[in-house]
Amino acid sequence: MFKIYKIHVSLLLILACVLISCSEEKKNDQSLLSIAVLQASPGSGVIGGIEEPNLGxxxxxxxxxxxxxxxxxxxxxxxxxxxxxxxxxxxxxxxxxxxxxxxxxxxxxxxxxxxxxxxxxxxxxxxxxxxxxxxxxxxxxxxxxxxxxxxxxxxxxxxxxxxxxxxxxxxxxxxxxxxx
Incomplete structure (x- = not known):
């Protein structure tokens, strides 16, 4: 489930980066896209979300x-x-x-x-x-x-x-x- 969640979050980030780059020209667009790609890479160390822990x-x-x-x-x-x-x-x-x-x-x-x-x-x-x-x-x-x-x-x-x-x-x- 964590892997599926991570993939969905990564796809949303990539989509957001594309939309941002289409609406405004920025020098940072490549770095935003790089962050999204890193998140999709296994073993990258970037966390997309944590499962709900037990109460307390x-x-x-x-x-x-x-x-x-x-x-x-x-x-x-x-x-x-x-x-x-x-x-x-x-x-x-x-x-x-x-x-x-x-x-x-x-x-x-x-x-x-x-x-x-x-x-x-x-x-x-x-x-x-x-x-x-x-x-x-x-x-x-x-x-x-x-x-x-x-x-x-x-x-x-x-x-x-x-x-x-x-x-x-x-x-x-x-x-x-x-x-x-």
Missing amino acids: TATLLLNFDTFELLNQEECTDGGIGIIISRNVGPITPILNIHEVDMSKNSGIFLEAGALTTGSHMDLDHSDGETYGVVNDCPAYVMENTLTIYDLQVLNCQIADQFGAGANKKMMSFRARCTKS
Whole structure:
């Protein structure tokens, strides 16, 4: 199913690139088309979407490693936000998304650097480092009800030292939690 979904998303991106290039002349059209082609290539590392995880869990992809985070610690609006760890106790990785505005269903992003209007993400990793986003990354609300919040981020570059370090990784995740 993931492969079919990936192919459909890739075809939609290619179609969007063609439509954009027909309506306006831009120097970036070739790079947009290249991104769509990369997404369709197996093993490219670019993720097109993540299947819905179980409630109270998250699926985290770092480069080519997949982690199932099984322990929801928090799922609240505002400063504390969403915290989901690998298992009970301080077992890394631990996904922390702070300053979450659960009243929004669109226009959400993980903000790099000092917060102004976005959410803040830090990832405690088993290598002993804390990772943050390098550049702002869009976030997508997959479901938002009175009891469930489901957030997905795709292909976001992160780095150690809260985003300022030299050790960089490509991160995607989908977190599905029970609001408290």
